[in-house]
Amino acid sequence: MSLILILEQVLNGLQAGVMLFLMAAGLTLIFGVMGLINLAHGSLYMVGAFAAAGVAAATGSFLLALVAALVAAAAAGVVVETVVMRRLYARDHLDQVLATFALILIFSELTRWAFGSFPLYLNPPDWLSGPVTLPGGIRYPVYRLALIGIGLAVGLGLWALTRRTRLGIRIRAGENDREMIAALGVDIGRLYTLVFALGAALAGLAGALVGAIQSVQVGMGEPVLILAFVVIVIGGIGSIRGAFVGALLVGLTDTLGGIFLPELFKLVTDPATATQAGASLSSMSIYILMSLVLIWRPTGLFGAKA
Amino acid sequence: MAEPVLSVRGLTKRFGALVASEDVSLDLAPGEIHAVIGPNGAGKSTLIGQVCGTIPPDAGTVRLAGRDVTADGAAARARAGLARTFQVSALAMEQTVLQNAVLGAIGAAGRPWRLWRPALSDRDAVATAEAALTRVGLSDHAASRVADLSHGQRRQLEVAVALTLAPKAFVMDEPMAGLGADGSRGMTALLADLKHEAPILLVEHDMDAVFALADRISVLVQGRVIATGTVAEIRANAEVRAAYLGEDA
Amino acid sequence: MSERWVTLAALAALLALPLWALAADEPFTITLATRAAILALAATGLNIALGTGGLVSLGHAAFFGIGGYAMGILASHAQTFAPLSLGPWEVPGTQSMPVIWLVAIAASALAALAIGALSLRTAGVYFIMITLAFGQMFFYFATSWRAYGGEDGLSIWVRNGFPGLNTLVPIQFFGLCFAVLLLAMLLHGRLIRAPFGLALDAARQAPARVLAVGLSPYRLQLAAFVLSGAITGLAGALYADLNRFVSPAMLSWQMSGELIVLVILGGVGRLAGPLIGAGLFVALEHWLGGATEYWHAWLGAILLAIVLFARGGIVGLLTGQGDRRG
Numbered sequence: 001m002s003l004i005l006i007l008e009q010v011l012n013g014l015q016a017g018v019m020l021f022l023m024a025a026g027l028t029l030i031f032g033v034m035g036l037i038n039l040a041h042g043s044l045y046m047v048g049a050f051a052a053a054g055v056a057a058a059t060g061s062f063l064l065a066l067v068a069a070l071v072a073a074a075a076a077g078v079v080v081e082t083v084v085m086r087r088l089y090a091r092d093h094l095d096q097v098l099a100t101f102a103l104i105l106i107f108s109e110l111t112r113w114a115f116g117s118f119p120l121y122l123n124p125p126d127w128l129s130g131p132v133t134l135p136g137g138i139r140y141p142v143y144r145l146a147l148i149g150i151g152l153a154v155g156l157g158l159w160a161l162t163r164r165t166r167l168g169i170r171i172r173a174g175e176n177d178r179e180m181i182a183a184l185g186v187d188i189g190r191l192y193t194l195v196f197a198l199g200a201a202l203a204g205l206a207g208a209l210v211g212a213i214q215s216v217q218v219g220m221g222e223p224v225l226i227l228a229f230v231v232i233v234i235g236g237i238g239s240i241r242g243a244f245v246g247a248l249l250v251g252l253t254d255t256l257g258g259i260f261l262p263e264l265f266k267l268v269t270d271p272a273t274a275t276q277a278g279a280s281l282s283s284m285s286i287y288i289l290m291s292l293v294l295i296w297r298p299t300g301l302f303g304a305k306a
Numbered sequence: 307m308a309e310p311v312l313s314v315r316g317l318t319k320r321f322g323a324l325v326a327s328e329d330v331s332l333d334l335a336p337g338e339i340h341a342v343i344g345p346n347g348a349g350k351s352t353l354i355g356q357v358c359g360t361i362p363p364d365a366g367t368v369r370l371a372g373r374d375v376t377a378d379g380a381a382a383r384a385r386a387g388l389a390r391t392f393q394v395s396a397l398a399m400e401q402t403v404l405q406n407a408v409l410g411a412i413g414a415a416g417r418p419w420r421l422w423r424p425a426l427s428d429r430d431a432v433a434t435a436e437a438a439l440t441r442v443g444l445s446d447h448a449a450s451r452v453a454d455l456s457h458g459q460r461r462q463l464e465v466a467v468a469l470t471l472a473p474k475a476f477v478m479d480e481p482m483a484g485l486g487a488d489g490s491r492g493m494t495a496l497l498a499d500l501k502h503e504a505p506i507l508l509v510e511h512d513m514d515a516v517f518a519l520a521d522r523i524s525v526l527v528q529g530r531v532i533a534t535g536t537v538a539e540i541r542a543n544a545e546v547r548a549a550y551l552g553e554d555a
Numbered sequence: 556m557s558e559r560w561v562t563l564a565a566l567a568a569l570l571a572l573p574l575w576a577l578a579a580d581e582p583f584t585i586t587l588a589t590r591a592a593i594l595a596l597a598a599t600g601l602n603i604a605l606g607t608g609g610l611v612s613l614g615h616a617a618f619f620g621i622g623g624y625a626m627g628i629l630a631s632h633a634q635t636f637a638p639l640s641l642g643p644w645e646v647p648g649t650q651s652m653p654v655i656w657l658v659a660i661a662a663s664a665l666a667a668l669a670i671g672a673l674s675l676r677t678a679g680v681y682f683i684m685i686t687l688a689f690g691q692m693f694f695y696f697a698t699s700w701r702a703y704g705g706e707d708g709l710s711i712w713v714r715n716g717f718p719g720l721n722t723l724v725p726i727q728f729f730g731l732c733f734a735v736l737l738l739a740m741l742l743h744g745r746l747i748r749a750p751f752g753l754a755l756d757a758a759r760q761a762p763a764r765v766l767a768v769g770l771s772p773y774r775l776q777l778a779a780f781v782l783s784g785a786i787t788g789l790a791g792a793l794y795a796d797l798n799r800f801v802s803p804a805m806l807s808w809q810m811s812g813e814l815i816v817l818v819i820l821g822g823v824g825r826l827a828g829p830l831i832g833a834g835l836f837v838a839l840e841h842w843l844g845g846a847t848e849y850w851h852a853w854l855g856a857i858l859l860a861i862v863l864f865a866r867g868g869i870v871g872l873l874t875g876q877g878d879r880r881g
Contacts, residue, residue: 037680039812087863093680094611098819099862101812105855113849222808226691229684237680276701283695287688291673294685298676360766384769396764398757406764409757412750413768418775424748431750471768 004138009259010252015144017251018151022206023228024235024243025158026199032238033171033195034089039100040080041203041228042221043107048073048204049211049220050111053120062125066208073204074197081196089192104222112218119215122208147209154202155244162240171195227254230286234293236303245301250286257285308336309372311505312388312475317356317366319349319529326352327363328529334475334505339497341508341516344526345549350509351393353526354479357507358390359383371474385416387474389504391464393483397452403463404448407435410470438469442496458489465496473504482512494518517541525549561873562827566737569595569834573729585725586797591830591837592732593793598817598829599739600786605815606824607743607752608779609759611683614670614690615814618784620697620806621666622659622791627709627801629655634712652717652731655792663788664781666693671780675773687808694806708802715796722796732793736830739786744826755779787814816858822870831869 027041051072056065080103088096123129124143131139162168170191173181182188207221214220231250235242262278269277293301312334319327326349334340344350355361357368359380367376368383375383384390397406404426411431412418426432439445442462452460461481468476481497482490494515497506501521510516516523517537524534527549533540540546569588576584597619604610632639632648639646649655674685698706714722722728746752758765758772765772795801804810813836821832839857843850865872 031680037683084859084863093683094605094815094819094823095862095866097611097613097683098815099859101816102855102858102862104812105851105858109849109852109855113852223691226687226808230688233681233684233688279699280696283699284692287692290685290688294673294676299681358767360763380766381769381771384767390767392763392767396761396767398760398764400760401753401756405753406757409753409765410768412754413765413770416769418750418754418770419778420750421742421752422745422749424745425750425753426748428750467764467768 004136005259007136007138008140009256011138011140011144011148013252013255014248015147015151015251016255017248018148018155019206019210020224020227020231020251021151021244021247022154022202022209023224024231024247025155025240026202027225027228028232028235028238028240028243029171030196030199031232034085034192036085036089037093037096037100038085038199039097039225040103040107041199042223042225043104044073044077044080044200044203045207045221045224046107046111046218047076048207049122049216050115050120050207051204052208052211053122053216054115056122057120062123062128062212065122066205069204069208070201073207074201076204077197077200078193080200081193085196086189086192108218115218117218119217122211122216124212143212147213150205150209154205155240158240167194227286230290232300233290234300236300239300239302242300242302249289253286253289254282257282261285310335310369311371312357312507313369314357315367315369317353317363317368319352319356319361319363325349325529327356327366330366330526330529330531332507332524332531332534334507336505337502338521339501339506339508339519341510341520341523342526343510343513343516343523347528348526349529350526351479352529354390354477354509357477358388384413384471387471387504388477389468389471389473389475390477391461391468391479391481393479395460395464397460397463397467399451399453401452402448403439403444403450403452403455404432404435406452406463407438407448407466407470408432410438410467411435414471434470434472435466438466439463441469442466443492457484458486458492461485461489461493462496465493465500469500469503475504476500476506478506478508478510480510480512481508482510482515490515558825558827558870558874561825561870562740562830565827565830565834566740569830570733573726577726582725585729587837587841589725589729589732589797590794591833592729592736593790593797594814594817594836595830595833596732596736596739596793597787597790598814598821598833599736599743600783600788600790601814602783602818602824602829603743603746603786604780604783605818606828607747607759608755608776608783610675610776610780610783611815612686612780612783613683613808613811613815614686614688615784615787616806616808616810617670617690617693618663618667618787619791619794619810619814620693620801620803621663622788622793623795623801623805624697624703624709624791625659625662625788626655626715626792626795627711628703629658630711630715631703631709650713650715652715652722652792652796655715655796656789659788659792660785663791664785666788667781667784668777671777671784675776675780687811690806690808690811694803694808697803697806704802706803708800708804711795711799711801714799728797732797735789735793739789740826740830747826751775751778816854820858820861820868822868825868825870828868828870835869 030036030038048069052065052069055068056062084099088099128143128146130142132142133139162171170186227250231243231246234249235246261282262275265274265278310333315331317327317330330353342350352361356363359378367374370386370388375386408425408431411434439448442465444462444466481493485493490512497519520537522536523540524531525546532545533543573585573588601615604612629648630650633650639648670689674682703709716722717731720727720731754765754770755775758775762772791805817832817836818829820835821828839854843853
């Protein structure tokens, strides 16, 4: 096992992590501000991917596809927020789980009806395809590097948004005291719609970006959603910083575990058993990570103390 | 003086820079009502939490009937005979009054693990619960849902559930809160009677009730006990007057 | 209508349908009723945690699937006559339902103990997300476990046996499942009124009160979660036996979601809720699924309508008592 391979896997882990961050940031923002657990966040990811695939096929432009993903997911978010979510803010978590589970069913079936069951393919643009040689002689796909860059940029943008802008101040105020900011004359309904649309757009962007390295298909959102939940549990609900750290941890653990655990097992047992045991254990590695964090800090690394 | 039932020594609790309790010591003797008063933010809730075991102190000890319970959690202290009431009623709102009281009896008897026989066919538990309800004057409402009770009746039920534990000591967090004049009078009479059963550590804002009931009063200011004494002593205490009335000490 | 009558009527309907189907020679209807009974059993397990305990577990498919795999693994070893090696011991497989059930109950209870002990350290949304995540962990584990079929799952050639019954006869297998469901519902009904149920219900509504009377909400809820997982695990073993097949699909998050849906459709915390929910679900699946390929969209719409406008589910509508939650 060479150093180059290890570095390559670290980059892969980072790339998976920053994409998870886009999902987790929206989820944690929506939970922090509105107190809503949104299972349908994975559907918004899927909407973004399908919109991008559709527009890319029609126009051939990847940038237009990304814009379409952002717009479609944000629009779907606005519709969902005004029609359904609004009625759920005051409800208990069970109602929220059910209603958003129902939304997953509806979104998935409508997408299947519109696009069929076969996966669509979205290709990275020519100017981002192919490998680049990094210092140290690692040849790494430009597109994946671009994903890492975009993820970091979005993270920085979110940080600036919540810390440096009026909207951000309102968002943070909304997390702390709903009645108060309503009393101060902020239109809380519009703020909620805006936050939801922002979270949806981030999910849609992630869907489109990841869609170009995997296939675009119905049901693609939920595994990512569940990983994003693991990220949030690790990072602490409501914390963007926690989502970032958690996402990188999960991305790295997942990627590196899949490569190194079988290798590790090969040191003690025969290759076939090692591959099997390593694969089984690596499929569990992020959940073991989550368990450890739970034992250590039940409210996550950056969560408020209960 | 007789051996205290509840004895608190040197309790200290800090939340960051805020000192919520600083070296708090007080005793609860058999048959007495020991009131703890103090302005808002004096650390009364934190003190109750530490006495009842929901907030771990940074330093200090709590002894109940001579036994050190500092390391015990809230449930263990309740089983050891410390019964509390809550400032904001903590009751199972969808259950009946009798069910809430029976829960106390089940907890006191340490028998929650029965899965088959109905709780309300446990004669001992029901008898204990009914006696407690009669004591606080709620026996006519045994079958009512707690959600349908008046605020005052819920305060009474809080006391009844505490009674089902057959406690060695009561810790009551503002039992008069939100009661009207009639309700306060009734509750005052009840507590005056109950103290013979087990002494009461009473945290209360209603000064009429405190002065009517308390055998001793401790005054808590900024986490410290600035004075302990009889009603007359506390009324005359210059430091207390300064803390409450802003007079020069 | 009182809740007791709703429960009895639902049980009578579930019993009458396959008897009619037997007379009319419609074996497929008996299979549908069996499926409803087993799903009702799984949801009854969940209802103990969710309805009575207030624990919104989005990972109960883990227990359902563990029960299923307990059956699949034991039966597959029996049909190939290859002993099952557990470290130093070698155990033969079995095709006996009582043994399989015991193993399913023990394994799922153990898993519920581990998952519950960790997830109950938190509450609210954390609990939901963590149970969902652990459910997914078992899903991925089964997918990567090639010795027992991996993604493809495990097929069993002959349905397992029960002493004194011919389980290959649909009505007899139905009777067995119905009896188990009845027992579980009886247990839940007794439990609600027993000291344990009273304390558990209080722990959902006012945990501080439960602590103050000397009980531990954590232990009560953990016990409820383990019992709940064990019943759902038993249902999983029966479900696998009904299909003579087990695959990671039984462990999927959709399965967890559907189990919650069953409870809510019927009425959360109600004794008959899971039964009515499962009956309705199987009926919808049969009719809507026959009418349109996209029946899940309609299921979603119905579910959304119930959540937004008919809290309390079908039992709530029938008894006119709306919602049971605080």
